Amino acid sequence: MSYGNWEPVIGLEIHAQLMTDSKMFAPESAAYGGADNEYTSPISLGMPGALPSINHRAVEFSIRIGLALNCRINPHSVFARKNYFYPDLPKGYQISQFDQPLCEKGFLDVFIDGKAKRIGITRAHMEEDAGKSTHHGDYSLINLNRAGVPLLEIVSEPDIASAQEAAEYARSVRNILRYLEVCDGNLEEGSMRCDCNVSVRKKGDTKLGTRTEIKNVNSFRFVEKAIDYEIQRQIASIESGERIVQETRLYDSTKNRTFTMRSKEEAHDYRYFPDPDLLPLVFDSSWTDQIRAKLPELPREKATRFQTQYGLPEYDALVLTQERGVSEYFEAVAKICGNAKAASNWVMVELMRELKETDKSIEAQPIKSNQLGDLILLIDKGTISGKIAKSVFAEMWASGGNPADIIKAKGLVQISDTGALEKIIADVIAASPGQVAEYRSGKEKLFGFFVGQVMKASKGQANPDLVNQILKEKLKGS
Amino acid sequence: MSIIEKNLTELCDAVQKRELKSEAITKAFLDQSTRLNPKLNAYITMNEKALEQARDVDKKIASGAKVGRLAGVPIAIKDMLCTKGIKTTAGSKILHNFIPQYSAAVVEKLEGAGAITIGKTNQDEFAMGSSTETSHYGICRNPWSTDYVPGGSSGGSAAAVSARMAPMAIGTDTGGSVRQPANFCGIVGVKPTYGRVSRYGIVAYASSLDQAGPMGHTVQDCATIMEVISGKDVRDTTSAQEAVPEWSKNLTDNLKGLKIGLPKEYFAEGVSDDVRKVVKNAIDIAKAAGAEIVDVSLPLTHLGVAVYYLVATCEASSNLARYDGVRFGYRSDFEKSPAVDVDDFYSRNRGEGFGSEVKRRIMLGTYALSSGYYDAYYKKACQVRRLLRQNFLDAFKKCDVLLSPASTTPAFKIGERIESPIEMYLNDIYTTSTNLAGLPGMSVPGGFSKDKLPIGVQIMAAHFQEQKMLNVGYAIEKSLNLTREVPNVVR
Numbered sequence: 001m002s003y004g005n006w007e008p009v010i011g012l013e014i015h016a017q018l019m020t021d022s023k024m025f026a027p028e029s030a031a032y033g034g035a036d037n038e039y040t041s042p043i044s045l046g047m048p049g050a051l052p053s054i055n056h057r058a059v060e061f062s063i064r065i066g067l068a069l070n071c072r073i074n075p076h077s078v079f080a081r082k083n084y085f086y087p088d089l090p091k092g093y094q095i096s097q098f099d100q101p102l103c104e105k106g107f108l109d110v111f112i113d114g115k116a117k118r119i120g121i122t123r124a125h126m127e128e129d130a131g132k133s134t135h136h137g138d139y140s141l142i143n144l145n146r147a148g149v150p151l152l153e154i155v156s157e158p159d160i161a162s163a164q165e166a167a168e169y170a171r172s173v174r175n176i177l178r179y180l181e182v183c184d185g186n187l188e189e190g191s192m193r194c195d196c197n198v199s200v201r202k203k204g205d206t207k208l209g210t211r212t213e214i215k216n217v218n219s220f221r222f223v224e225k226a227i228d229y230e231i232q233r234q235i236a237s238i239e240s241g242e243r244i245v246q247e248t249r250l251y252d253s254t255k256n257r258t259f260t261m262r263s264k265e266e267a268h269d270y271r272y273f274p275d276p277d278l279l280p281l282v283f284d285s286s287w288t289d290q291i292r293a294k295l296p297e298l299p300r301e302k303a304t305r306f307q308t309q310y311g312l313p314e315y316d317a318l319v320l321t322q323e324r325g326v327s328e329y330f331e332a333v334a335k336i337c338g339n340a341k342a343a344s345n346w347v348m349v350e351l352m353r354e355l356k357e358t359d360k361s362i363e364a365q366p367i368k369s370n371q372l373g374d375l376i377l378l379i380d381k382g383t384i385s386g387k388i389a390k391s392v393f394a395e396m397w398a399s400g401g402n403p404a405d406i407i408k409a410k411g412l413v414q415i416s417d418t419g420a421l422e423k424i425i426a427d428v429i430a431a432s433p434g435q436v437a438e439y440r441s442g443k444e445k446l447f448g449f450f451v452g453q454v455m456k457a458s459k460g461q462a463n464p465d466l467v468n469q470i471l472k473e474k475l476k477g478s
Numbered sequence: 479m480s481i482i483e484k485n486l487t488e489l490c491d492a493v494q495k496r497e498l499k500s501e502a503i504t505k506a507f508l509d510q511s512t513r514l515n516p517k518l519n520a521y522i523t524m525n526e527k528a529l530e531q532a533r534d535v536d537k538k539i540a541s542g543a544k545v546g547r548l549a550g551v552p553i554a555i556k557d558m559l560c561t562k563g564i565k566t567t568a569g570s571k572i573l574h575n576f577i578p579q580y581s582a583a584v585v586e587k588l589e590g591a592g593a594i595t596i597g598k599t600n601q602d603e604f605a606m607g608s609s610t611e612t613s614h615y616g617i618c619r620n621p622w623s624t625d626y627v628p629g630g631s632s633g634g635s636a637a638a639v640s641a642r643m644a645p646m647a648i649g650t651d652t653g654g655s656v657r658q659p660a661n662f663c664g665i666v667g668v669k670p671t672y673g674r675v676s677r678y679g680i681v682a683y684a685s686s687l688d689q690a691g692p693m694g695h696t697v698q699d700c701a702t703i704m705e706v707i708s709g710k711d712v713r714d715t716t717s718a719q720e721a722v723p724e725w726s727k728n729l730t731d732n733l734k735g736l737k738i739g740l741p742k743e744y745f746a747e748g749v750s751d752d753v754r755k756v757v758k759n760a761i762d763i764a765k766a767a768g769a770e771i772v773d774v775s776l777p778l779t780h781l782g783v784a785v786y787y788l789v790a791t792c793e794a795s796s797n798l799a800r801y802d803g804v805r806f807g808y809r810s811d812f813e814k815s816p817a818v819d820v821d822d823f824y825s826r827n828r829g830e831g832f833g834s835e836v837k838r839r840i841m842l843g844t845y846a847l848s849s850g851y852y853d854a855y856y857k858k859a860c861q862v863r864r865l866l867r868q869n870f871l872d873a874f875k876k877c878d879v880l881l882s883p884a885s886t887t888p889a890f891k892i893g894e895r896i897e898s899p900i901e902m903y904l905n906d907i908y909t910t911s912t913n914l915a916g917l918p919g920m921s922v923p924g925g926f927s928k929d930k931l932p933i934g935v936q937i938m939a940a941h942f943q944e945q946k947m948l949n950v951g952y953a954i955e956k957s958l959n960l961t962r963e964v965p966n967v968v969r
Contacts, residue, residue, distance in 0.1 A: 042580055046800040048573065049560045049582055049679040053715050081796050083847070085824055092799020138816075142804070271847035273856060276685035276793055279715055 007203045008231045009211075010160035011122075014173055015193040016152045016183040017129065018061045024128040024150035025052030025095060032189070036143045044148040046090030051277050054079075058150035059102070059281065061182040062126050063291050065152055066103030068176050068298055069121050073288045077102045079126075079278045083271045088131035088142050096153075098272040101125035102281065108176075109300065110168045114314060119169050120157030127151050152183075158197065158208070163227035167220045170194055171322075174220075175299045179324045187218045194223055198230045200238070209234070210244040214258055217251050226251035230258050302327055310340035319348055325362035326352070329369050336373025339380055346372055350393055366400040367393075375403040383407065384414050385464055387455075416463040418470070421454075424462065425470050428453045439475055450475065481506040482642040482968075485961065486551060486699035489645055493550040496539065500550025504532035504594055507552050511597065511643040514967065517624060520637040522557050522615045523565045524597040531594050548706065549592030554644035556635050557598040558605055559690065560679040561585055564595065568681040569603040569613040569631075572801045572808045572831030582679025583714070584648060584690050584707045591706045596644050600634030603833045604798065605655055605683045607631050608905045611896050612835040619892070620662060621965040622931055626889040629659030635693050636663035642968050646694040646703060650680060652687045653786050654884075654909025657921040657936060660693050661884035664923045664932030664963065666951065667693045668700045671942050672916035673718035676711030682797040684790035685716075687913040695961050697922065697952040701725035704944065720942050728945055731953035734768035736946060739877030743779035744908055750887045752927040757883050760924045760935040760954050764881065767953040774873040774880070778866050779911060783903055785866065786910035788846050788859035795843030798836070803827030838899065867915040874940040879947050882908055884921040884936040888929075908936060918944045922951035923960045 023030045026043035042050035066073050080098035106121035131147035133140050154173060160166045174185035174192060185192045199211035214230060217223050229251075234244055249258040274280075297305070299321045306317040306327075321327045326347065334343040351372070355365060375396070379389050384407055395406045407413055415421060428450060429436055439446045454467050481503055484492070492498035508528060515521050525531075535550040560566050560578035562585075567573040585595065602612040610618040610633025618633045620626040621641035628637040632649030636659035639647045649656040651669035660667025669691045677688055692703035708722045740761070745754075765771055802824055803809040810817075810826035817823040832840070846855035873880065885908055895902045912919040918941070921934035935954060939947035955961065 042578075045805055047560075047578070047580075047806070048566070048568065048576065048681040048800070049578075049677075050580075051678050051714050053713060083796050083799060085799065085802065087802070087804050087820065090800060090805060092802060093796050269849045271796070271844065271849070271852075273792060273796070273847055273852070277682075277716065 003200070003231060003235060005203055006200045006231075006235050007205075008161060008163075008227075009158045009199045009201060009208055010162075010166050010227060011158040011197040012156045012160065012166060012170060013195040013197070014154045014170065015195075016065065016154065016173075016177050016185070017191040018058050018150040018152060018182055019184060020055055020057045020061065020150055022055060023148035024055050024058055024126070026148050030149045032191070034145050036141075037145060039145040040147070044090065044144060046092070052095060052275075054278065054281065055150060058126065059283075060291060061150075061180075062102055062124065062152045063288055064180045064182055064295065065154070065177065066106065066124050067288070067292050067295060068180055069103070069106040069108055069124065069154065069173075071103035071106030071121055071124060073103055073285075074100065075283055075285050075288070076100070077125075077281045079275045079281065080272045081275050084268045086130065087140065088133045088144070088147065090131065090144060090147055094128060094130065095275055095278070096127035097125035100280075108169065108172055110165065110172045111318065112165055112168055117165060119159045119165075122155045122157050124152050124154045127153060163224045163231065166196060166227050167224035170223050171220050172299070175322050179296055179298055187220065190218070196223065196227050196230075198227055198234070199244070200231055200234045210246050212244065212246065212258075213248045214251050215248055215261065222251060222253050225253070225256055226258055229256060233258065296324070299324075299327075310334060310344070312340065312344055316344045316348060319352075320344060323362060329362050332369035333373045333376070336370055337376035337380065339376055342376045342380070343373070346376060346393075350390070354397055365397075367396050371396060371402055378403055378407065382414060382416060382463060384412055385460070385462075387464075388412050388414065388460055391460075412461060414463045415458055415461045416466055418466065421458075421462055421466055421470055422474075424454055424457050425467070425474055428457060429474055436475065447471070447475070482510050482645075483962065483964065484645065485695040486646045487696065487702060489551045490548060490702075493535075493539070500532035500535040500539075500594065501529060503550060504528050504552050504596065507596055507642070507644055510641070510968075511638070514621075514641050514643055517619065517967065518621055518637050518641055518643075519600055519616050519618045520634045520641065520643055521554070521597040522567055522569070522600050522613075522634070525561075525564055525595050528552065528594050528596050535592060535594070546590060546592030547702070548588060550594065551592070551646070552594045552596035552644055553588055554596050554599050554635055554638045554647035555585060556601055556632050556647065556649050558601060558650045558681045558683075559585055559648060560681070561595055561598065564598060566598065566681070567615065568605070569601040569615060570801075570832065570836065571614040572803075572828070574614070574808055576807055578679070580679060582690075583676035583711050585679065587707050588648070588703075599632070599638055599647060602631035602633070603836050604681065604794070605631035605650055605652055606794070606835050606839050608654070608658060608902055609890070609892075609896065610634060610659070611892065612833055614833060617892060620889050620931075621967045622664065622889070623929070624967070625891055626931065627662065627892050629662035629889060631655040631659075632667075632693065633659045636660055636665060636667070639663070639665050639693050639695065640965060642964065646692060646699055648690055648703075648707075649693045650683075650688055650690045651913065652683050652689075652790060653906045653913050656691045656693060657884050657909050657919055657934070658906070661921040661934030661936070662889040662932065664934070664960070664965075665693055665695060666697055666700050666920065666922050666955070667691065668704060668920040668944075668948075669912065669918060670704060670708060670944060671718070671918045672913070673716055674704075674708045674720070674918070674942070674944075676709075676714040676717045678711055678713040682793075684793040685797060686793060687786075687790060689913070697948055697955050698726055698729060700920075701729060701948055718942070723945060725945055725948055729952045730949055731767055731956045733764055733950060733953055736769045736879070736950070737772055737877040738764055738769045738950065739772050739774035739873055739880045741774050741776045741779065741873065741880055741882055743776050744882035748886045749883055750927075752888060753883045753886060753933055756924040756933040757881070757935055761881060763954050763957040764950055767957070769950070772877050774876050776869045776873055776911070778862065778869050779907075781862055782866060782911035782914060783907050785859045785862045785914055786906065787842070787903055788855050789863060789914065791839045791843030792847050792856050792859075793843070795840045795847065798832075798840055801828065801831065803831065807831065835899075863914050866911055870911070870915045870917060871940075878939070878943070879950055880938040881950065882936045882938070884908060884934045888927045888931040888933050912938050917941060918947055920947055920951055922954050923958070924954065925958065925960070
């Protein structure tokens, strides 16, 4: 996307809900769902005298993320209160981190058209989520199950230069969160939330333009569309002589436009100050080292390894490593069949298409890695053709059966018997005298027609290599 | 000696030795409360199950089962502490209907040791006051002279113990709220080192200053209660790991080798002659008990009240945000006149639910934390607070404990200072610094004024050095022998 003489400046604030068993400062379940207000306690209800205590695991998860995003982990950080009134904020303040966050000064390399772009991470700080309000005409209901669920807010530098880069950055963060098994990264369900800060300036200007913030965009596609809309809107406003107002906007995906939620004049003074109920979060840096030592291989490192170890093209390596589950599945298939390129193709094309169509995760789909490996082995051994394999795959998807059983039951074994093939081919030639004459007079394109006829007559079971070989021989004529 | 004139230690012994039944003890104090509460207003709520619980303890003892060291002895609890199933108001209208589903850690520990919660004592609203005149449930009166305030904010606890409506009470001390009413009512009040006692379940006023402590007739009684309520609580991350000593066993009135510092700033102008005389006498007693007296200086003392009223109001402005009428507590009559919007809903609940002193402090704190003022007020206050703490640490290099007046004058008259917040705030001049520095402090009875109003002596120690402080109090107490003095209203 080109913006003419204009240059967008974009920064993202990503809230990642940490998959801990209990809440950030309270002992009850942090699970999604539950009956209304089931997962609450005096602490998350903000009852008088209830005090917070820090969830050790949430800190560990946050350090994991900080390390994966190349951040400095501060062994001394401070929880602060962010004060504002809202009915689903029980204490009248949110416990967050302000001037002394847990993680600072990191970066993430994202890849746009094969080229790396480094996006700076200003900070990543811990905080608790608010509850949920639903409004019904003249009354509202509040569910506090989510109140106090741990979040890590990851704030990027304004290093992002296009809507596409922004979406790619958000996807990369999501992939890392999922690799680390600390957040399921689901924008639709809100376990990951994305606020986009957008401004534009004339190319070459060093001063930043006035920014707007787009809140809670709930898919990566919408991140891209919302930012794109906002960039165009800001350019059009400035070009028509208007001034950009610093404000918070919301994105309406049905109309593909952003609209004002609140302006800066209505913005809160949050009156941050250190939470006197919580001592500073202090730990020995050896804890950080222990966590670092246990970090899994991350998507980018894995993609590089796939390129060298399996000789995969960069594109394949990047696609296969986006999801940790997919990458592990691919490696299992490749190990069984010994044919990484075929494994890559089957996983990337057939399997991922089914996953997308049925909206299933790699963990929840019916074909086991050893079954797909076996299928590829059967192709490579010549037992079935690649084409037959696709129908076997469809049957495996439907029934979860083993490929060998399906081939046997349906009689799909490839015909590699020269005698049998010669008979079929002879019949095809005999039945198509016109085409034979045309072919022989130089219309070699008709070869495909004969292959098709033979495959049809063999119900697709003819060994294609042998068919080619025999057909060529027979069509030469006497 | 009648039951209600016995102190906590004597009552505990009597129960353990089966000389007295808990039912008789509890009934005696309940009767005294029924008789005197209309006059003194020391209690907001009585525990209706107190007698039943006392009978349960008696049954347990009769069956030979093992019981805790406080078994069957009634204790009054300040209404800042949550009590499961018993209304807890913090002296405010905004909590007029709040019945907690949990007890404060302090209450759990007391009840765990067998104590009976007899009732919830009156206090300044959210502990914001020095006279128990800001309570939504009416002013509390000083048993020694009912025209006078009992002090505050734990005035109800002090009055209840002083008038023998309970042998022991728990108070909370944010800027002197245990020591000053103990001082005004002629009893012993101890504020432990910050972190000694879990704050879990105590309605928060100023989290970095609040600390619960015992208010009783003797140093021994208070030391016993300290042993029960102290110790690490995982639910309060600011509670200390420090081991809990056996203060009550280790008490001694031999002060040989102990250095007592007299901070000169605490003997400045404004200290009344009566108070000077009492404190002078206490110093002489300590000297006679073997202590060495040294002069020390706490040069930043004059900033204590200002720093306190910034730190405390800032924290309070945030701590009290949860009282919004959404989940519990007072809610305006929206049936009669519906809320215009959510801001109107808040404004009415809070506007009608909070009293004027609480509103004043919320506004002060909100202002001081606001963007543009934070550095000049809150941040500066925190810096001075660190220096104040250093003042004390420097002083404790020269002495073991500090001894001073607890306030410039004995109890003042009801209504005398309530219209003048500054004058009221200055009443806390000798007590607030201890909280800002996180130090332990106590007030022990030292005598009476010409008008027969009690006057206490304040003793402060270094962090976690409560024993030294208690010993000095013990020596003064033994020498003066005032623990059987009772106000006329008792008889």
